[in-house]
Amino acid sequence: MTRHLFRALLPLAFLAGACAPAPPGGARLAATSEQYFGDVTPPHDDTFTYNNGTEPETFDPGLAVGQPDGRVARTIFEGLTVPDPQTLEPRPGQAYRWEMSADGLSYVFHLRPGLVWSNGSPLSARDFQWSWLRVLRPATAARYAGLLYAIENAEAYNKGTLADSNRVGVHAVDDSTLVVRLHAPTAYFLFLTQFYTYLPVPRWVVERYGDRWTRPEHIVSNGPFLLDFWRQQNRFEFVKNPRYWNAGAVRLDRIVAYSVEELNTSTNLYKAGVFDWNPSGYIPSQFIPYLRHYKDYRHGDYQGVYFYSINVTRKPFDNVWVRRALTYAVDREAIANDLLKGSREPWGNFTPTGYPGYDHPPGITYDPEKARECLRRAGYPDGSGFPRISILFNTSEDHRRIAEAIQAMWRDVLHIEVELSNQEWGSYLQATTALQYDVARRSWIGDYLDPNTFLGCLISGDGNNRTGWSNPRYDALLRQASVEVRPEKRMALLREAEALLLDESPIIPIYHYSTNELVKPYVRGLYRTALDTHPLTGVWIDRDWRRHEAPLAGTATERP
């Protein structure tokens, strides 16, 4: 058939050749080097083109949820602090300095003098106060309102039990001073102030246009770039904001962010030289072993964990020994190293690596003997009498392959029958939220650099728990940790909580996410970071990159 196919394609090939006198505008020709994946000709102007991925549902900073949403919001807005492009530590942004009280309960932010919105109106501390309260106002229905709960009375106001917004701990005492009171010392609060939920929005535009205020013809912003063009399912174009306080440091004139969802298509466009950056999550995992030897491929840890959650409200999963049996029977090494070709790290903990000051409890490891022993203690020696169970996952080739692998592992180690249930996104979410499943594929990505962003999910009744698991001791440990001021003691409490969680096994950790991205060698100032956050303010195009290549090989360093 290949020959027939070839013959059938011949006329097409001829046609294609005949009507292609010039190279296409998007794809820059030639200059392909063996060391790099595809075309490495820099653009002729200071335009940076990348794939932003799935179409953002919204890029209203207060309402944004997903990573693509956040990337857009952060390009056009700026918070009190900005993340360092390499370490992500909070650096001065709209606030040029701040003070924390000795008890860690209150912060005073001082805004830069002369800040303006992109239309020229002055930007004051009141804008921040209004924007944060807007996120918390129940009518706004912000999904990420919970990230502001560190602030005093924020939770009560958001949940409607407190009506008076004046009692929420955020106050603009004058145009340039914002005072924030927390309900408990929160080690990562400063870090939160650069997160998109905390970004300021222009009150008069939001009030005038409602849901439609973020459209290019209405939007007013305060970040390094302005939204110039937007076409749904196609692309965003951003231009430099001349009124940005640090406009002198912005070196790009234009950013083009495409919304390409298919991983293959995205990688092809990178190869053809249309994209300068193919961010993490948009490379098919099968490609990774083949990309590894290219110099423009970057790989590293990412604060996310892929796990299976167990519905403990169903039999036989109410039995802790059953859950332990399932978790010990998963060969994480084989999944991460063989199936996913090392594009992910095998992982036996719930919290990922890289949290300053946090020491993980020992993780779960593959142990078929122990798994069988657990199953025996649960009352199902050698799997006999064990009901048929099913693994739920949403449609995706990777999820399916992993589920197929785990199905085989449980069958081979525990001799139990497992079926797979593949549902599309909407039904999958419904099933996991309503606890209508046995075992379900899940994943969690950290919002900030603290174990709490993970462990908090499994508190009894939390909306993200979705296992039905409830443990008073676990809840107590997390509550204690949330008011503990001493960092070491706090981390010890969290560690104890995680150890308890792993022992109880309502979840089965499988792998640790990694970032896998492709960046053209002429792109400078774009670093790999632990949260896969990439401030674009300092990015620039080095048209003379070949001359700088040798010293810059490996980890890129900034050059003036």
Added chain:
Amino acid sequence: MDLSPRPADPAPALGGGRPQSLWSDAWRRLRRNRAAAAAAMILITISLVSIAAPWLPRLADPTTQNLALGATPPTAAHWFGTDELGRDTLARVIHGGRISLLVGLIATIVSLIIGVSYGAISGYAGGKLDEFLMRVVDILYSLPYIFLVILLLVFFSRSLIMLFVALGLVQWLTMARIVRGQVLSIKHQNFVEAARALGAGDRAIIFRHIVPNTLGPVIVYTTLTVPAVILQEAFLSFLGLGVQPPNASWGTLVSDGARVLALFPWLVIFPGIALSLTLLCFNFLGDGLRDALDPQDRSDVA
């Protein structure tokens, strides 16, 4: 129908009076058509291999994995290579055939049952009812049918049965038109009048006398519907709405394989050959059957 003649229009009725010689004539003509005969042989072979898959000696289990092996090109041990879970592609292709052919056949039967009954009733009743029923078909013809199929599969369970029904629903319209046209031209022929004179009821006349005499075009169209359904199932697999894993139809295998075309070409080439060859043979056979059963009718080439 609003317009006549139309390409989907049936051929003039087959002579109801002498079925015996008609079928033997047709059989002779079909055997002389070498392309159609070869296609039929290949289809029979593919079907037999698919049916026998679980009992084929030395054929690997399609679900047995070898993660450490991963995707390998064809070797002596794995003639068609292995996929990323280290499963034998040959076994997956053969077992995939079971599902694709099953989906093709059952969905076609669903469309046959609906289409033949609908068309026969419409044609036999005639008059206002006929006009109304055919107007409904006209309207349904212009619907974005595949959207409804997608919605049906997205919103409700993705069981095999749902797949059969959804795909069958798309295909019955043409069948109804063909049968109705046939019936119209048969119902006033002598043998029908004779049956009526002998006191046969409408039901008996439709299903015992009329439907059997529309068989020719129905067989031809059925042969052409099966590949259309198989292709539709492949399209749904591409959207992730095909059969549930670890089962895999040819559609699933091909759409997965197409995504890793540059890396593991054997994952698309072998299931692709199986799929395309089957579709090709059904089409050849359909063409041959049309020529054999009704050398006059060349208008419909679906």
Added chain:
Amino acid sequence: MDTVNFVTRRLLMMIPTLWVIATLTFFMMRLAPGGPFLAERDIPVAAKEQLMRKYGLDLPLGRQYLRFLGNTVRFDFGPSYKFPQRQVSEIIREAFPVSAELGAWALLLAILLGVPIGVIAALRQNTPVDYASMAAALIGVSVPNFVLGPVLVLGFSLTVFLFPPALWQGWQSRVLPVLTLSAAYIAYIARLTRAGMLEVLRQDFIRTAMAKGLPDRMVVFKHALKLGILPVVSFLGPAAARIVTGSIVIETIFAIPGLGRHLVNGAFNRDYTLVLGVVLFYAVFLMVLNLVVDVAYTRLDPRVELK
């Protein structure tokens, strides 16, 4: 019956049809598990209630349905649930021209290549030319477009940089998606034309005329062609519907901002308003197109009368 009458009647019949489609889609969506405001990360209960109230989803289903019908009559589908800053009508207005352009090019190419191939095959019936083109046509119908697309991309934009591998900017980016989408239709139209031509050529008056000699031959051939491609004309209605299906695949593979992807993603996301809007829009579009094809058919074939 004259054309105006015929067209009016068909247009009137669209109303109950659309009502049935709207009702079916509406209830199918509401019966489906999940809802537009579920997400991987939980939404606070209060926030969800707010959203439900905002979109009237807290009303009894019957009231929601009546409200939806009322809005539909006014061609107002409201904002998309998933992309609240955009109206459904706006999304359709932006995305449909893209899908339409893709489909139109593909259909045009299919006619321009398919008809001549079919005519040549018919004129050379039972010669190697005929067999070869018909075998190629069958293969064209037998290769799924989600295989053909990546094959073309691999060949013409990754191995040789001739065309961009995706996107919809500039004419170069149109080439591969249009080719991929049209392949099956080239094949199909070639087969239809061949069959139609053969039938006409077999008729006695044509045979006699053709035998009479050269001067008349061209005239006769033109006449034969006009009748011979009738099946192609009536295929254009259903073809448009199938091109819509095909374009879902093409739009996904080539990242084209068309309407097909909106429908599929909308269904997955339970974006009720978007799905209803797109389904109804396509239904109207296809019904009107079929009507146009039917009328055109009578213009080509005087034997046919509108009923």
